[in-house]
Amino acid sequence: MSSSPKTVVIIGAGPAGLMAAQRLARAGLAVTVHEKMPTVGRKFLMAGRGGLNLTHSEDLAAFKGRYAEAGARLGPLLDAFPPEALIAWAADLGQETFTGSSGRVFPRAMKASPLLRAWLARLETLGVTIRTRSEWLGWDASGGLRFRSAGGETVETPDAAVLALGGASWARLGSDGGWAPWLAEKGVSLTPFKPSNSGFTVAWSDIFRDRFAGQPLKSVALTFADRTVKGDAMVARYGLEGGAVYALSPVLREAILATGSATLTIDLRPAMTRQQLTARLHRGEKGQSVATRLRKLIHLSPAEANLLREGHGVDLPLDPGALASRIKAVPLTLTDVAPIDRAISTAGGVTLDAVDQHLMLTALPGVFVAGEMLDWEAPTGGYLLQACFATGLAAAEGVLSSLS
Numbered sequence: 001m002s003s004s005p006k007t008v009v010i011i012g013a014g015p016a017g018l019m020a021a022q023r024l025a026r027a028g029l030a031v032t033v034h035e036k037m038p039t040v041g042r043k044f045l046m047a048g049r050g051g052l053n054l055t056h057s058e059d060l061a062a063f064k065g066r067y068a069e070a071g072a073r074l075g076p077l078l079d080a081f082p083p084e085a086l087i088a089w090a091a092d093l094g095q096e097t098f099t100g101s102s103g104r105v106f107p108r109a110m111k112a113s114p115l116l117r118a119w120l121a122r123l124e125t126l127g128v129t130i131r132t133r134s135e136w137l138g139w140d141a142s143g144g145l146r147f148r149s150a151g152g153e154t155v156e157t158p159d160a161a162v163l164a165l166g167g168a169s170w171a172r173l174g175s176d177g178g179w180a181p182w183l184a185e186k187g188v189s190l191t192p193f194k195p196s197n198s199g200f201t202v203a204w205s206d207i208f209r210d211r212f213a214g215q216p217l218k219s220v221a222l223t224f225a226d227r228t229v230k231g232d233a234m235v236a237r238y239g240l241e242g243g244a245v246y247a248l249s250p251v252l253r254e255a256i257l258a259t260g261s262a263t264l265t266i267d268l269r270p271a272m273t274r275q276q277l278t279a280r281l282h283r284g285e286k287g288q289s290v291a292t293r294l295r296k297l298i299h300l301s302p303a304e305a306n307l308l309r310e311g312h313g314v315d316l317p318l319d320p321g322a323l324a325s326r327i328k329a330v331p332l333t334l335t336d337v338a339p340i341d342r343a344i345s346t347a348g349g350v351t352l353d354a355v356d357q358h359l360m361l362t363a364l365p366g367v368f369v370a371g372e373m374l375d376w377e378a379p380t381g382g383y384l385l386q387a388c389f390a391t392g393l394a395a396a397e398g399v400l401s402s403l404s
């Protein structure tokens with residue numbers, strides 16, 4: 001007589017939860033995924049709007065270094081599910097990938113929907129049950145998992161549970177961090193959520209904000225403290241955002257939390273030295289205004305030229321050397337971190353000390369945690385999704401070893 005399979009409840013149908021579901025169903029367990037939103041993977045689909053940067057092609061040691069102190073704990077999980085494994089997984093779902101010039105890896109389709117569709121079809125084949133509009137409400141007095149759906153409240157007592165509830169940004173996509181108090185009540189150690197890969201507020205002049213919000217600053221270099229990042233930034237109505245800003249966001253955030261503001265230095269022409277810029281500016285004709293010289297000789301965009309005035313004041317020097325110095329170092333005061341709900345990802349959540357090497361909560365045996373709800377952060381570049389997939393898989397492996 002064959003015994004019925006062990007049951008696992010996974011809460012949260014983002015990349016971490018669905019990856020855990022795939023592994024557990026493949027091992028023959030009865031898997032039910034609960035998702036409170038009407039459809040699954042909403043943040044994953046949103047990530048797809050930017051092309052879906054799945055992972056990065058740099059060597060694994062450098063890759064692991066992107067997770068700062070959390071790298072020591074995540075390292076073995078990334079060894080078990082490295083970028084090549086993620087690329088192979090996507091290919092197995094019919095989604096070939098390519099590596100862009102920056103080393104970032106994207107699906108050829110440059111969006112998430114075909115991958116998600118194929119993934120859901122695979123999960124269905126494996127027998128995974130997905131319950132949407134089923135919101136987890138924490139635990140009842142006897143340790144059962146409470147859910148609310150259109151049919152009312154139910155309680156589940158599976159053999160194991162995987163929490164993959166996401167971080168605390170873009171609440172409208174489902175990840176609102178509402179789970180934190182329930183885990184805290186159970187004695188799970190948590191750190192407060194903080195925006196990661198987020199923009200920063202700048203007190204733009206009204207004219208600059210109205211004219212240039214939404215315009216990019218291409219191939220600039222941003223410096224804060226001893227760190228310089230080259231890349232693109234984007235002027236937003238509230239301040240500054242974009243890849244190069246996100247890369248500096250942990251240090252900028254901590255500086256703002258400590259002192260109330262941070263001054264970023266922007267080099268508008270990092271590919272040219274101050275001397276080269278000075279030589280170009282010397283070609284200016286007599287009577288030519290600063291604005292004309294910046295446009296004709298340095299090819300600054302209107303947004304860049306006006307950013308110079310935001311940082312240095314409206315009266316820019318005509319002297320070529322002095323003007324070149326200003327182009328190389330535009331000071332910009334960041335007055336605050338943008339609201340957490342706008343952040344690409346969040347730091348904080350369940351501390352890595354609260355879980356064992358299989359991502360099981362030591363305070364709650366049989367309950368595993370995966371994805372962004374764990375306290376780690378990494379820059380954009382595919383590091384976020386890679387860690388979500390790797391932790392989803394690791395939690396599933398943990399479930400399997402705990403139930404064997």
Ligand SMILES: Cc1cc2nc3c(=O)[nH]c(=O)nc-3n(C[C@H](O)[C@H](O)[C@H](O)COP(=O)(O)OP(=O)(O)OC[C@H]3O[C@@H](n4cnc5c(N)ncnc54)[C@H](O)[C@@H]3O)c2cc1C
Nearest residue numbers: 012014015016036047053136165166174175371372384385
């Ligand atoms: C605009 C944007 C672009 C991004 N682009 C990239 C990118 O290109 N590359 C990259 O690596 N990363 C990117 N990210 C980050 C990436 O999408 C996230 O890190 C990733 O989706 C987190 O996966 P997760 O499974 O941990 O959580 P999520 O994807 O947030 O999924 C968690 C799920 O849990 C559900 N849930 C929450 N609470 C409950 C509850 N009480 N009951 C039931 N269900 C619940 C939520 O509805 C949600 O569906 C981007 C993020 C954003 C916002």
